[in-house]
Amino acid sequence: MASAESSRETSAGTLRNAFGNVLSFFILLLIGVLAFSIRLFSVIKYESVIHEFDPYFNYRVTQFLTKNGIYDFWNWFDDRTWYPLGRVIGGTVYPGLTLTAGTLWWLLNSLNIPLSVETVCVFTAPIFSAFASWATYLLTKEVKGTGAGLTAAVLLAMVPSYISRSVAGSYDNEAVAIFALIFTFYLYIKTLNTGSLFYATLNALAYFYMVCSWGGYTFIINLIPMHVLLCIVTGRYSSRLYIAYAPLVVLGTLLAALVPVVGFNAVMTSEHFASFLVFIIIHVVALVYYVKGILSPRMFKVAVTLVVSVGL
Template sequence: MASPPDLKSGATLRNAFGGVLALFIIILIGVLAFSIRLFSVIKYESVIHEFDPYFNYRVTQFLTKNGIYEFWNWFDDRTWYPLGRVIGGTVYPGLTLTAGTMWWILNSLNIPLSVKTVCVFTAPIFSAAAAWATYLLTKEVRGTGAGLTAAILLAIVPSYMSRSVAGSYDNEAVAIFALIFTFFLYIKTLNTGSLFYATLNALSYFYMVCSWGGYTFIINLIPMHVLLCIVMGRYSSRLYIAYAPLVVFGTLLAALVPVVGLML
């Protein structure tokens, strides 16, 4: 028996309102994640904290001033003194390239921010993106309510805040987002069997490899999940589509990162 038209329209309106409300809440969560990480800037000033973040800032300065070719071939005699350091072959370039690209885009739009300012605010910006990625991941598994709950928990969890406050310009600033987003795309591919999402998953994995040595979490956990599915008799074409492009395409891309190479 078909439902009356007024019931259908009422359900449609409720779904639309729920979607708009969820979007509004997730935007507020992103604003919260960004805002609560600005305490050091508000209380003191816009500065880079600690040794490693300052080294990353120096590398980003060099990249924006001299270009990517010089960056890959730069021998920095002020680091690891007196041995020096070949920057292109010893750093995970994802953080530097991300901040450098943001600086270039902003200056192309006639927003003349300094390199230091972009570096200081990179982590808070990506903390909001990480909260949104967490929402997408959890929503894919358990629904909208669980996704919103997970997003706000990630936005305020102290262990993540300590690695993503303004001025904490280290690899985790962008890598946590890349890690969560890669897992989201993997689950999305499992649920849809879409080769498009599988390709995005491989690209996201490549970005993760570029950003942080923690890519080993992904390259170990996902094969373990696939093996467990096979052992439990839950192999399917969607599992194959989710895993094969990630291993083949993602590994080939990851090998292009000099610090990783073929030692995957």
């Protein structure tokens, strides 16, 4: 009798969870539609055009990429920009936006959806605003829960400061970079909670996409070290923290150096020094915890005294 009641309770709980997951999915879908449609005001009221100076330059670059291919794009010297000096486009732009829109255009045309490059560029920002809302849901859910994640997603979909940078026709770096920024933080928290090298690798790849997309990648490479240092100072070091941070610095820096506009700046400029300093600190802390685990408390105190004396 008791086993029958427990099985009924278990099945009822499973049904409630399934219903909650389906409901959350449809709410997320509606949030994505809201984020996309709310940014189409300029297109509906006027027409589908690129507006502002930087978006039009990015549109010209994307046109060149789709017409001439990626090899010519990396080596393109544009004599119409920064006139009369000209500009080596492949080495002076963050290519993430251009490569993203060019890939979307190629995929759509491969599926026999013949959209123009201009149309793809106009709608890239609204599409990625939906992605950014979903990434916000994942980030907040990982930290607080499903309800908080849905609330955060709908707030991001409607916040005016983000709408101004992702409205249809505003084809600028932030169009894809905000999504990359939020998704990188989500994967960092996910790695921190799971201790998985798989998520750590995905985190480094997301950071690489952010580096490709916007110079604001320095927000990531300074905020995450601050969090790691705070965890160490407050005694919250763990192997999961090491796995979340060390691969990001090593693999992320190597990948960032592959972006021509960044290059050796990934290891030579001051905004990256904090990440390397914390990288050294976390290895020292990891060594201390390892030695503490293999020595007795008395021998550990002797070892610490010896190291401090030699250091002084």
